[in-house]
Amino acid sequence: MKKSILITLLIFLSRLVFATEGMWLPLLLQQLNEGEMQSMGMKMTAEDIYSVNKGSLKDAIVHFGGFCTAEVVSAQGLLLTNHHCGDEFIQSHSTLDKNYYADGFWAASKSEELPNPGLFATFIVRIEDVTSQVLENVTEEMHPKERQAWVTKNTERIKAEAQREEYQDVMIRPFFEGNQYFLFITETYRDVRLVAAPPAAIGKFGADTDNWVWPRHTGDFSVFRIYAGPDNKPAEYSPDNQPLQPRHFLPVSLDGVEDDDFTLVFGFPGRTEEYLPSPAIELRADVLNPIRIGIRDRTLEVLNEAMRNDPEIRLQYVSKQSRIANSWKKWIGESQGIHKTDGIAKRKEYEAEFRKRVGENPEWKSEYGDILDSFEKLYAAQEPYAKAREYIGEIAGRNIELFRYVNTLHSVIKIYDASGPASLESRMGRIRDYVEGFFKDYQPGVDRKVFASLMEVYFNELAPEYQSKFAIEQFVAANKDYGTLAELIYGKTRLIRPDVMRQAMDAGPDALARAIKEDYAYVFVRSIAEVNESEALTEYNRLEEEINLLQRRYMKAQMEVFPERRFYPDANGTLRVTYGKVAGYTPRDAVRYETHTYLEGVMEKYVPGDYEFDVPEKLRRLFESKDYGPYGENGKMPVCFIGTNHTTGGNSGSPAVDAYGNLVGLNFDRVWEGTMSDINYDASICRNIMVDIRYVLFIIDKLGGAAHLVEEMKMVHPKDKN
Ligand code: ASP
Numbered sequence: 181m182k183k184s185i186l187i188t189l190l191i192f193l194s195r196l197v198f199a200t201e202g203m204w205l206p207l208l209l210q211q212l213n214e215g216e217m218q219s220m221g222m223k224m225t226a227e228d229i230y231s232v233n234k235g236s237l238k239d240a241i242v243h244f245g246g247f248c249t250a251e252v253v254s255a256q257g258l259l260l261t262n263h264h265c266g267d268e269f270i271q272s273h274s275t276l277d278k279n280y281y282a283d284g285f286w287a288a289s290k291s292e293e294l295p296n297p298g299l300f301a302t303f304i305v306r307i308e309d310v311t312s313q314v315l316e317n318v319t320e321e322m323h324p325k326e327r328q329a330w331v332t333k334n335t336e337r338i339k340a341e342a343q344r345e346e347y348q349d350v351m352i353r354p355f356f357e358g359n360q361y362f363l364f365i366t367e368t369y370r371d372v373r374l375v376a377a378p379p380a381a382i383g384k385f386g387a388d389t390d391n392w393v394w395p396r397h398t399g400d401f402s403v404f405r406i407y408a409g410p411d412n413k414p415a416e417y418s419p420d421n422q423p424l425q426p427r428h429f430l431p432v433s434l435d436g437v438e439d440d441d442f443t444l445v446f447g448f449p450g451r452t453e454e455y456l457p458s459p460a461i462e463l464r465a466d467v468l469n470p471i472r473i474g475i476r477d478r479t480l481e482v483l484n485e486a487m488r489n490d491p492e493i494r495l496q497y498v499s500k501q502s503r504i505a506n507s508w509k510k511w512i513g514e515s516q517g518i519h520k521t522d523g524i525a526k527r528k529e530y531e532a533e534f535r536k537r538v539g540e541n542p543e544w545k546s547e548y549g550d551i552l553d554s555f556e557k558l559y560a561a562q563e564p565y566a567k568a569r570e571y572i573g574e575i576a577g578r579n580i581e582l583f584r585y586v587n588t589l590h591s592v593i594k595i596y597d598a599s600g601p602a603s604l605e606s607r608m609g610r611i612r613d614y615v616e617g618f619f620k621d622y623q624p625g626v627d628r629k630v631f632a633s634l635m636e637v638y639f640n641e642l643a644p645e646y647q648s649k650f651a652i653e654q655f656v657a658a659n660k661d662y663g664t665l666a667e668l669i670y671g672k673t674r675l676i677r678p679d680v681m682r683q684a685m686d687a688g689p690d691a692l693a694r695a696i697k698e699d700y701a702y703v704f705v706r707s708i709a710e711v712n713e714s715e716a717l718t719e720y721n722r723l724e725e726e727i728n729l730l731q732r733r734y735m736k737a738q739m740e741v742f743p744e745r746r747f748y749p750d751a752n753g754t755l756r757v758t759y760g761k762v763a764g765y766t767p768r769d770a771v772r773y774e775t776h777t778y779l780e781g782v783m784e785k786y787v788p789g790d791y792e793f794d795v796p797e798k799l800r801r802l803f804e805s806k807d808y809g810p811y812g813e814n815g816k817m818p819v820c821f822i823g824t825n826h827t828t829g830g831n832s833g834s835p836a837v838d839a840y841g842n843l844v845g846l847n848f849d850r851v852w853e854g855t856m857s858d859i860n861y862d863a864s865i866c867r868n869i870m871v872d873i874r875y876v877l878f879i880i881d882k883l884g885g886a887a888h889l890v891e892e893m894k895m896v897h898p899k900d901k902n
Pocket of ligand 1: 848
């Protein structure tokens with residue numbers, strides 16, 4: 181009897197010790213992780229990674245545009261990130277005649293580097309725990325609104341009092357669902373120029389078919405440079421700006437890493453939700469993901485066909501298509517992975533143990549005894565609204581371009597209605613840029629097909645109480661034919677006619693507001709959004725607020741009830757360290773994946789002229805002649821490798837460094853079987869995918885002929901130390 185209890189407990193505990201799971205705060209490494217990291221082979225100290233007193237690894241890491249990570253690799257502010265992080269900028273400089281996206285771009289000197297308005301790079305100067313100050317005067321019994329008022333007031337005060345230079349910024353973010361708060365002092369550089377990019381056939385090799393999949397052969401990198409003012413401080417773009425002299429830059433290792441070697445990935449993971457209750461995971465995996473996937477299946481069918489058939493559309497839609505396809509494929513993998521790893525059953529086991537422990541402790545029982553039952557009720561109540569929100573969000577908010585565009589124009593109208601014509605006048609430059617940017621990459625014929633396909637989902641799958649009466653009337657007027665409805669909307673709207681929009685903008689705020697408000701498509705889209713707001717979103721948000729409050733209590737409760745578990749805060753776009761080892765995995769019975777891919781694999785996948793698997797002629801020649809320079813290894817050219825680092829979106833472009841802090845790769849993806857790691861990390865099959873830095877250097881030098889960039893970096897051979 182005793183033995184069986186012990187075994188159950190051991191099995192349970194072994195599940196709680198998630199080796200390599202976790203996205204850790206750099207300033208807490210010494211306290212929480214340094215010992216383990218060193219026992220895994222790391223030769224650095226926590227202070228080498230994050231220090232406020234000396235240059236450390238963190239000073240080479242930037243939040244790239246707020247959505248990816250990049251790292252400084254030279255004393256002149258040279259930055260590496262992923263191709264898929266830089267693609268919208270590469271595309272924006274491309275035309276069919278000068279197609280940098282398809283053919284690659286290699287600035288021969290600094291004067292050829294291309295500015296990117298709107299792009300920025302943010303360094304973290306310092307992080308501080310400000311929990312006690314933020315929660316000053318806050319009590320457990322307090323009404324949530326009162327609590328929020330204190331948190332806001334305290335946050336404002338701490339920010340105002342924070343020690344910083346005037347060119348630095350300060351932000352405070354909640355962690356563990358608002359149980360902790362950290363302050364960040366940051367420096368943001370706004371002159372970030374494009375330096376180099378490989379041809380898309382290398383940077384996006386394998387495209388959607390290979391995305392989220394191992395074995396992988398993508399050279400997913402691009403090169404930028406940070407420019408600073410004459411004092412090396414952040415400055416708006418100016419031709420007189422100078423390359424940044426960074427506090428630290430990463431040396432680049434030519435030695436690579438082998439199985440079982442220590443690796444560390446340092447970056448800005450976007451969002452994870454590792455501590456959700458099982459009903460939330462069920463809702464995501466079985467209800468919401470299938471809705472999103474079904475809608476995007478339709479959008480992608482239209483976009484992919486149009487892009488395959490027309491090079492101009494391919495160039496215009498490449499970044500939009502990637503955004504839609506990337507999440508679409510991830511959600512498919514996520515739902516599959518949750519089921520395959522019994523994620524929901526495991527979460528229920530964990531909850532059973534939670535209930536048991538809480539039940540045995542009278543204090544916990546009164547404080548936390550209601551949590552799991554309340555979650556069940558709340559998620560059940562929220563489900564119909566969540567479904568409607570998802571349908572309308574996908575259809576009207578993310579997939580039909582006309583709708584997205586009209587939503588943005590609606591924000592113009594809101595400003596106009598609230599603050600009058602003068603407020604629009606002052607924003608006219610930005611509005612003009614937005615509208616022109618929209619037209620540059622817009623094909624009404626393509627969008628119309630997406631519209632016709634998605635309206636079928638709107639009228640057939642969305643519950644009738646969330647459908648707009650006006651939209652139904654138009655549908656009836658179109659004889660309930662989706663193509664005819666599309667003709668009606670796209671034929672009647674004047675908002676997608678560049679001449680009309682330019683004229684309205686030239687005529688000033690009143691004319692522009694009138695042109696928008698009276699437009700047929702505007703009325704149509706607004707009617708859909710208004711029903712969504714009144715029938716679904718209001719109730720959805722009310723329940724979501726309750727869920728969030730409960731989640732904060734649940735987080736606190738878990739940390740108390742499972743003292744043996746090492747908790748890390750969910751990703752929230754702040755700087756984190758994750759570490760692991762180079763390791764393969766077994767995706768299914770009798771299949772074992774190795775850790776490294778080579779150029780041989782690129783050639784195995786090569787399909788001449790194919791949209792996804794073509795290989796540039798120059799790369800084929802380099803392969804044939806085995807002209808790998810110092811970057812090859814035993815006559816082969818390494819391309820990608822995998823490890824057990826726990827990463828997510830936002831970690832794209834993050835440096836993977838070796839035990840000494842030398843750059844060995846750029847993180848860019850995760851493996852198919854492990855895409856559920858954002859809500860249900862499973863150490864046995866969750867792996868991150870990195871492009872080997874030697875492949876990056878080889879492409880820059882041998883294919884791009886940009887050896888001067890490699891020369892700017894500092895090459896090292898750490899294995900000589902052993
Ligand atoms: N490739 C991924 C992305 O772009 C990165 C990741 O989620 O691991 O979101």
